[in-house]
Amino acid sequence: MRTSQQSRRATSALVVYVIILVAFQVFLLTVAVEAFQTDKESLAWATAAVSVALAAASVALLRYFRP
Amino acid sequence: MNDPEIPAPAWKLDFPYEAAAEEEVTRREFARYLVGGAVVMAAGNVGLAAWTQLRSINTGEPRAIVALNDVAVGDTHLFRYPAEHDPAILVRLADQEVVAFSQKCTHLGCVVFYEADESRWHCPCHEGNFDTRTGAVLSGPPPRPLGRIDIEIRGDMIWALGAHA
Numbered sequence: 580m581r582t583s584q585q586s587r588r589a590t591s592a593l594v595v596y597v598i599i600l601v602a603f604q605v606f607l608l609t610v611a612v613e614a615f616q617t618d619k620e621s622l623a624w625a626t627a628a629v630s631v632a633l634a635a636a637s638v639a640l641l642r643y644f645r646p
Numbered sequence: 647m648n649d650p651e652i653p654a655p656a657w658k659l660d661f662p663y664e665a666a667a668e669e670e671v672t673r674r675e676f677a678r679y680l681v682g683g684a685v686v687m688a689a690g691n692v693g694l695a696a697w698t699q700l701r702s703i704n705t706g707e708p709r710a711i712v713a714l715n716d717v718a719v720g721d722t723h724l725f726r727y728p729a730e731h732d733p734a735i736l737v738r739l740a741d742q743e744v745v746a747f748s749q750k751c752t753h754l755g756c757v758v759f760y761e762a763d764e765s766r767w768h769c770p771c772h773e774g775n776f777d778t779r780t781g782a783v784l785s786g787p788p789p790r791p792l793g794r795i796d797i798e799i800r801g802d803m804i805w806a807l808g809a810h811a
Contacts, residue, residue: 590673597680604687611694616755618793620702623695627688634688637681644674 593640600637604630704728705810706795710803711736717744717804722760724749727795728809733757734795736804737778744804747781748793758792767792 607630614623706728717723717738727734727746736746737760747767749757756771766784767776774786781792796807 594673594677594680597677597684601680601684601687604684604691608687608691608694611691613754615694615698616750617752618698618702618750620695620699623698627691627695630688630691634681634684637684641677641681644677 590644593643597637597640600633600640604633607633701729701732705808706806708805708807710800711746711797711806712804714738714744714799714802714804720762723804725806727806732809734806734809735760736795736797739778742799744797744799745779746795746797746806747776748795748809750793751788752783752790752792753786753788 607626611623611626611630614620614626709727711725711727712723717736719738719740722735722737725734725736726732733749734746735749735758736744738744747758749759751758751769751771751774753769753772753774756769758767758769758774758776760766760778761768764775765778767778767781768774769776769786769788772787774788775784776782776788776792777784781794783789783791794810796810798805798807
């Protein structure tokens, strides 16, 4: 059984994971804008695919937060 | 802070005290906002990709650009093609020779201009240079040639027939 302190640590770790994923998505958004400016469709779609995967991972991580 | 949507558990009704662990709820909400932002950014990314794709599909309809007599040999003319937000430029190289290109540099989208002295298209942002007639990269960081616009002289008018990426 987890103690309260362990739970807090686990929650904090999850928040850090989500922050890292969101930071990466911000970077991907800048790449997508650059792809848009230079008309690189393949790069734009690749960026979108990774971004959707990261968003899905973020949503999946939400499940592990204690209600 | 308690979430109004989640009913308080039975034990909390019996023992209504505030615990140090209450702050975890705030963290969960914070994470929820972050995940919401991640979903919005993913949607924005997909939207940008779709927009980029749609722009490349639009090659433009044939239309008259400018009267041939209004452009002297060696001069350039700015116009918008294929859409109103796509800057393009043409240069009259000889009496009956006109070439046109998208004005967007293929490196980072800066505006290129014609350098008559060097006889080349020049991007001042990162010193990219393109061939006047073909738009091929001569030097600098651009990875691809300039987007070419098919041009035809019909009577006294210069027509744009379509754009190529």
